[in-house]
Amino acid sequence: MIVIRTPARLSVRLRPRVLAVGTVCLLLTVGVGVLAIGHGEYPMSPTDVLRTLTGGGSPAEEFIVTQLRLPRLVTGLAVGTALGLAGAVFQALVRNPLGSPDVLGFTQGAATGALVVVAVGGSSAALAGSAALGGVVTGLLIYLIAWRRGVHGYRLVLVGIGMSAILTGVNGYLMTRVPLMSASRAMLWLTGSLDGRGWSDAAPLLAALAVLVPALLACAPALRMTELGDDAASGLGVSVHRLRLLLLAGAVLLVALSAAAAGPVPFVALTAPHLARRLTRSPGVTLLPAAVVGALITVVADQVALRALPGQLPVGVVTGVIGGGYLVWLLATERRAGRL
Amino acid sequence: MALLAVAVLSIAVGAKPIPPSDVWHALTDRDAAEYTVVRQLRLPRTLLGLLAGAALGVAGAAMQALTRNPLADPGLLGINAGAAAAIATATALFGLRGGTGQVWFALLGAAVVTVGVYAVGGGRAATPARLALAGAALNAALYSYVSAVMLLDAAGLERLRFWTVGSLASADTGTVLRVLPFIAVGLLVALAAARPLNALALGDDAAQALGARPAVARAGVIIAITLLCGAATAACGPIVFVGLLVPHLVRALTGPDLRWLLPYCALLAPVLLLGSDVLGRVLGRPGELQVGLITAVVGGPLFLALVLRTRTIRS
Numbered sequence: 001m002i003v004i005r006t007p008a009r010l011s012v013r014l015r016p017r018v019l020a021v022g023t024v025c026l027l028l029t030v031g032v033g034v035l036a037i038g039h040g041e042y043p044m045s046p047t048d049v050l051r052t053l054t055g056g057g058s059p060a061e062e063f064i065v066t067q068l069r070l071p072r073l074v075t076g077l078a079v080g081t082a083l084g085l086a087g088a089v090f091q092a093l094v095r096n097p098l099g100s101p102d103v104l105g106f107t108q109g110a111a112t113g114a115l116v117v118v119a120v121g122g123s124s125a126a127l128a129g130s131a132a133l134g135g136v137v138t139g140l141l142i143y144l145i146a147w148r149r150g151v152h153g154y155r156l157v158l159v160g161i162g163m164s165a166i167l168t169g170v171n172g173y174l175m176t177r178v179p180l181m182s183a184s185r186a187m188l189w190l191t192g193s194l195d196g197r198g199w200s201d202a203a204p205l206l207a208a209l210a211v212l213v214p215a216l217l218a219c220a221p222a223l224r225m226t227e228l229g230d231d232a233a234s235g236l237g238v239s240v241h242r243l244r245l246l247l248l249a250g251a252v253l254l255v256a257l258s259a260a261a262a263g264p265v266p267f268v269a270l271t272a273p274h275l276a277r278r279l280t281r282s283p284g285v286t287l288l289p290a291a292v293v294g295a296l297i298t299v300v301a302d303q304v305a306l307r308a309l310p311g312q313l314p315v316g317v318v319t320g321v322i323g324g325g326y327l328v329w330l331l332a333t334e335r336r337a338g339r340l
Numbered sequence: 341m342a343l344l345a346v347a348v349l350s351i352a353v354g355a356k357p358i359p360p361s362d363v364w365h366a367l368t369d370r371d372a373a374e375y376t377v378v379r380q381l382r383l384p385r386t387l388l389g390l391l392a393g394a395a396l397g398v399a400g401a402a403m404q405a406l407t408r409n410p411l412a413d414p415g416l417l418g419i420n421a422g423a424a425a426a427i428a429t430a431t432a433l434f435g436l437r438g439g440t441g442q443v444w445f446a447l448l449g450a451a452v453v454t455v456g457v458y459a460v461g462g463g464r465a466a467t468p469a470r471l472a473l474a475g476a477a478l479n480a481a482l483y484s485y486v487s488a489v490m491l492l493d494a495a496g497l498e499r500l501r502f503w504t505v506g507s508l509a510s511a512d513t514g515t516v517l518r519v520l521p522f523i524a525v526g527l528l529v530a531l532a533a534a535r536p537l538n539a540l541a542l543g544d545d546a547a548q549a550l551g552a553r554p555a556v557a558r559a560g561v562i563i564a565i566t567l568l569c570g571a572a573t574a575a576c577g578p579i580v581f582v583g584l585l586v587p588h589l590v591r592a593l594t595g596p597d598l599r600w601l602l603p604y605c606a607l608l609a610p611v612l613l614l615g616s617d618v619l620g621r622v623l624g625r626p627g628e629l630q631v632g633l634i635t636a637v638v639g640g641p642l643f644l645a646l647v648l649r650t651r652t653i654r655s
Binding site for chain 1: 415456472476477485580629
């Protein structure tokens with residue numbers, strides 16, 4: 001453990017293992033990213049990719065990289081970062097390893113927003129906007145219904161589960177109301193896909209990340225104190241209710257915007273924080289590692305979907321199947337350890 | 341009485357309304373103008389609603405007793421979704437087109453999830469909220485699997501998207517006859533297990549002292565739940581909240597004795613399901629709203645009220 005102190009009474013604790021894991025994951029992500037850019041109808045070697053990225057490529061390469069392949073990669077990275085971070089926040093808020101936006105209804109809310117646009121017919125920009133709006137409105141509803149002199153973990157969970165069951169019904173209904181062509185478009189969106197994403201898809205999420213990542217990271221020390229219990233945290237000077245509201249708002253915004261960018265990519269928010277915690281072997285909240293691991297998972301899953309499987313499968317199929325398998329394993333081990 | 345009234349309504353209401361007084365006439369008189377509509381469409385639909393409703397209600401009550409958990413529900417814990425996932429797989433891989441095969445695959449999926457849920461939530465009691473959370477996570481995983489399968493198979497999507505909402509609209513006499521034996525056996529097994537389950541509520545030791553065999557009783561209940569949920573899901577798709585709410589409503593009338601609770605659930609649950617179906621037909625005129633949507637939208641707020649009211653669930 002390394003502690004860096006500044007004169008202004010600010011101190012940062014660094015754990016070497018967290019640093020090492022974070023660095024390795026970042027390097028891996030960059031490596032996969034370079035490979036991802038190189039892959040396609042017009043293959044490019046990693047050196048070509050790096051040369052083009054630094055501005056030394058031919059105009060054709062320049063166009064392929066910056067207009068076609070880089071946006072997809074950046075969208076994937078941004079979505080993964082947002083989901084990993086939001087998942088870590090949710091799991092800390094409800095104090096349960098299963099607390100993820102897929103389970104608590106936020107994802108379903110975003111899906112409802114998107115399906116409404118598919119049903120009435122609208123541009124993909126309208127679809128993205130409506131999905132973000134759906135996610136945020138659902139988050140607000142869940143918060144308001146669960147609020148009773150503050151929001152506590154399990155009431156949030158149960159209200160979220162109820163909402164998600166209602167919204168699943170509504171979504172199924174909307175799916176039956178649209179013609180088959182729109183239904184397959186909606187289905188593709190619902191699975192979570194990075195196909196054909198451009199800069200305009202990634203921009204809102206990137207802007208949100210620029211604001212929310214520092215904001216959420218600044219909340220991390222206080223969040224760690226709430227793990228001692230609400231009373232102890234209040235005693236240590238944390239305004240627990242305000243903290244929860246802030247964290248919830250930030251995480252919901254991240255989930256909603258990432259759904260707007262790539263559809264609800266399932267289970268990244270569930271698995272990334274777990275993986276991060278296991279890799280860093282740190283107890284409790286690990287926000288930044290979760291974000292990095294989330295980005296890595298999403299980009300790798302996208303590459304697996306593109307290369308290893310037949311047909312152009314969307315990324316959500318891979319994260320859904322892998323995440324579902326992980327979930328079953330998690331339930332079994334949690335059960336055996338008596339934590340469930 | 342309520343059941344009879346809802347059944348008559350269910351036959352009467354539709355794109356071509358038939359006055360309730362004429363329903364009996366239309367049922368029995370071969371020459372009546374409405375004979376075909378009633379016999380071919382509305383009667384099978386009503387019967388299926390009765391069967392599926394009874395199945396879901398009893399399965400919910402049995403599950404709540406088995407896991408000693410007030411939030412247990414075949415829909416919320418993912419059993420119906422398990423059946424749905426199995427059917428989706430069969431449809432995509434083997435080109436399954438309805439029929440008895442669908443029921444068997446649904447039973448298989450329901451069995452796997454039921455045993456899994458019991459492994460997580462039975463025995464040493466998980467708290468209600470934790471069990472519900474585990475079930476919701478399982479639900480999310482199974483739904484994402486179903487949507488992946490539907491994405492790969494456009495023809496499957498066309499048929500499954502209607503089925504996954506939960507609807508009685510596809511009912512015909514064949515469907516009713518296919519699921520009838522499964523549901524009947526499931527109901528009988530569940531009713532037979534009521535007494536030992538009552539004893540099990542006191543704990544395994546006390547139950548054994550009272551002459552019940554805990555392992556046999558649990559196995560019986562698991563088989564019953566599998567049969568009921570699998571058959572109901574195969575026939576009308578995954579429907580949530582019926583199995584959760586009906587036992588809670590009935591418990592207010594009968595108390596916790598399962599020998600009364602289960603039969604009353606078998607009577608009241610179809611009232612809720614058929615009532616929702618009729619409501620869907622009235623609201624959605626001239627088409628209809630699927631019954632799964634109605635139960636989700638009506639049952640959801642009731643579930644929230646239950647969660648926020650009940651002290652034991654909150655802790």
